[in-house]
Amino acid sequence: MKTTHTYKDISLVPRTLSKVHSRNQIDLSTNFNNHKLRMPILPSPMDTICGINMCKAFCENDMIGMIHRFSSDEERINDYRTLVSENMDAIIAVGLEEQNLVSQLHNIGARYFIVDVANGFNTASEPIIEFIKNLSDTFLICGNVASEEGFEYLSNLGVDAIRVGIGNGSMCTTSIMTGVGQGIVSALQECKSFKDKNKCKSLIIADGGVASVGDISKALGLGADLVMMGRMFAGTKESEGNILKYNGNLYKAYRGSASFAVQRKSKKNPYYIEGDETIVEYKGGVQNIIDQIEAGLRSSFSYMGATNIVEFKSNADFVQYHMDQKLFKTE
Numbered sequence: 001m002k003t004t005h006t007y008k009d010i011s012l013v014p015r016t017l018s019k020v021h022s023r024n025q026i027d028l029s030t031n032f033n034n035h036k037l038r039m040p041i042l043p044s045p046m047d048t049i050c051g052i053n054m055c056k057a058f059c060e061n062d063m064i065g066m067i068h069r070f071s072s073d074e075e076r077i078n079d080y081r082t083l084v085s086e087n088m089d090a091i092i093a094v095g096l097e098e099q100n101l102v103s104q105l106h107n108i109g110a111r112y113f114i115v116d117v118a119n120g121f122n123t124a125s126e127p128i129i130e131f132i133k134n135l136s137d138t139f140l141i142c143g144n145v146a147s148e149e150g151f152e153y154l155s156n157l158g159v160d161a162i163r164v165g166i167g168n169g170s171m172c173t174t175s176i177m178t179g180v181g182q183g184i185v186s187a188l189q190e191c192k193s194f195k196d197k198n199k200c201k202s203l204i205i206a207d208g209g210v211a212s213v214g215d216i217s218k219a220l221g222l223g224a225d226l227v228m229m230g231r232m233f234a235g236t237k238e239s240e241g242n243i244l245k246y247n248g249n250l251y252k253a254y255r256g257s258a259s260f261a262v263q264r265k266s267k268k269n270p271y272y273i274e275g276d277e278t279i280v281e282y283k284g285g286v287q288n289i290i291d292q293i294e295a296g297l298r299s300s301f302s303y304m305g306a307t308n309i310v311e312f313k314s315n316a317d318f319v320q321y322h323m324d325q326k327l328f329k330t331e
Contacts, residue, residue: 004183006168007215009321016305016315023298027308030225032203033112033139033160035089038062039294040220040309042205044230045069045093045116048254052079053238057286059088068240069093069116073101080110091141096124099131106135114141119166121150126157133158144207146182148194154202155195161203163228164191168208184209185222192223213296220309221316230254232289235280243282250282 020026030040038061043050047070055065067079067090076092083090091112094102102113113132115125120143132140143163145151154162165188167181182190188206195204206224210216210232219227233239234254244251254277283289306312 002186005185005320006183007185007209007211007218009183010185010218010318011321012214012217012221012300012304013317013319014303014305014315015317018302018305020302020305020307023295023302025307026298026301028294028297028301030309032064032226035064036062037064037226039290039297040224040226041216041293042066042091042226042228043233044207044228045091045114046230046254047071048241048252049230049233049239050093051238051240052082054233054236054240054286055079055083055090056086056088057238057290059083059090061287061290064089064091064112066091066093066114069095069098073098073104076101077104077108080105081108084109094128096128099128102128102132102135106138111137112139112141117142118144120159120163121145121147121153125154129154129157129159141205143205145191146180146187148190151191151194151200151202151204152198155198155200159202161205161226162191163205163207164188164224165206165208185218188219188222188224195223213293214300216293217297217300217312218318220312221304221318223313231280232293233286235283236286236289237282237284238286244279246279251279252282254278254280 028039030037043054043065045066045068047068050066050068055067058065067076080090080092091114092105092110093114093116096117115128117125125142129142132138139160141161141163142154142159144166145154145162145164146166151162165184168184184206191204203225204223205226205228206219207228210227210229216227235252239252241253301312304312304315306315
């Protein structure tokens with residue numbers, strides 16, 4: 001039986017002499033198809049995170065947001081039209097049987113799609129993946145997977161970026177309810193090893209388990225091309241939902257995509273519940289969070305003697321807080 005690890009189990013260790021004299025020397029940008037993202041981060045397509053206001057905030061920071069799938073076809077189309085009218089773009093989340101919506105969005109210029117399902121390692125994903133990949137100039141994200149077998153399956157289907165991580169999100173109860181999942185560190189290592197060995201072109205998106213900016217650094221060091229987060233952006237002004245006042249403090253709702261409240265939107269009597277619901281303290285504008293992420297990443301890169309993501313991944317070395325304190329390096 002393999003041992004599985006999460007971000008809490010590891011820490012980056014500087015082993016390369018740093019020549020970074022100023023954090024301003026550091027380039028955090030990454031290529032994302034036709035976009036050059038200022039930082040390799042994505043918001044999770046959750047209904048209490050990603051709406052049009054979050055998309056605008058990300059675009060204003062030279063990144064890309066998402067339009068979640070827990071709204072009507074008309075709402076998603078109108079949101080995308082609004083963004084386009086302001087020279088902005090977004091990734092649009094769709095379900096397994098929304099080919100008609102994909103066609104409508106593609107006709108008005110949408111090219112970035114995410115098939116938002118809990119288990120991407122399932123033949124049920126194939127029809128929508130094939131449909132989107134057969135349209136011109138599309139870029140497709142799909143997942144989630146937690147093993148090299150799942151990564152291989154979606155990569156062979158032509159998925160451009162694969163969400164890696166099952167049961168790691170703070171609002172996800174999949175592992176509790178099903179016993180299924182793998183620590184995000186172990187899942188990333190497994191998928192990165194397979195990707196390198198087989199020269200796969202699919203990008204790795206580390207999805208779930210991020211509790212701090214340091215966890216983003218760890219994910220990148222482990223080989224993730226992008227890191228997807230929900231909780232870090234929850235409770236911000238731009239996140240979906242109303243501000244609540246309780247005992248003199250301000251809060252906003254935060255819930256998993258498989259929670260009762262989300263499933264209740266499309267199902268009369270939800271039965272398979274694998275997500276939590278809670279409230280988080282109101283944080284103000286998301287710009288503050290984005291700035292904190294940038295500052296933390298620049299500092300992390302400086303410690304690791306890296307001026308860009310390629311150098312950071314090459315220099316990444318870790319200590320493991322388990323038993324014999326073995327070191328491991330991501331090759």
